[in-house]
Amino acid sequence: MRPKKIILCVDSNEQVLSVRTFLLETRGYRVLPVLSSQEALEYIQQAVPGAIDLLLCDLTMPQMDGNELVRRAKQLQPCLPAMIVSGTVNAADRAVCADVFLPKGACSPAEMIERIRILVARKRGPKKAVAPVQVHQPVMASAFAHAVAS
Structure with missing residues (x-):
């Protein structure tokens, strides 16, 4: 069985959270629910890089909005994917630090789950370097190409 992906979910509204x-839990994710941006930053600071698979947060929160949270989180862990959701559709221009922005009322839960699946799948780290394959031309083909060119 594959280990569950861990999502740090931040929202100041307890019901929404x-x-x-x-x-998310019914879709197989392990969720760390947090009610404040400051608490989320503490989680990220203490976590080993790569331990959290996604930061999912609301845009409008007291003390520190979601955009600032994502900006600071990416300073601590640059490879951490982040998604911001907001109740206002026209707030997309304010969510500039996130990898994905979703307006709450304008997207279905299924669309949100699909976006999360894609973001978490992309977070696999750098690809391993593969040595280039050298292709050797057979002597006959090389001689044939030379004869045709002449």
Whole structure:
């Protein structure tokens, strides 16, 4: 069995956080629900890089909005994928630090789950370097090409 992907889910609204946590857990994710941006930053600071698979947060939160949270989180862990959701569709221009922005009312839970699946799948780290394959031309083909060119 594959290990569950870990999502740090941040929202200052306890009900929204509870519903989102339930939605993600029923899809097989392990969720770390957090009610403040500051608490989320503490989690990220203490986590080993790569231990958290996704930061999912609301845009509008007290003390520190989601955009600032994502900016600071990426300073701590540059490879951490981040998704911001917001109740206002026209807030997309404010969510500039996130990898994905989703307006709450304008997207279905299924679309959110699919976007999360894609973001978490992309977070696999750098690809291993593969040595280039050298192709040796047979002597006959090389001689044939030389004869045709002449």
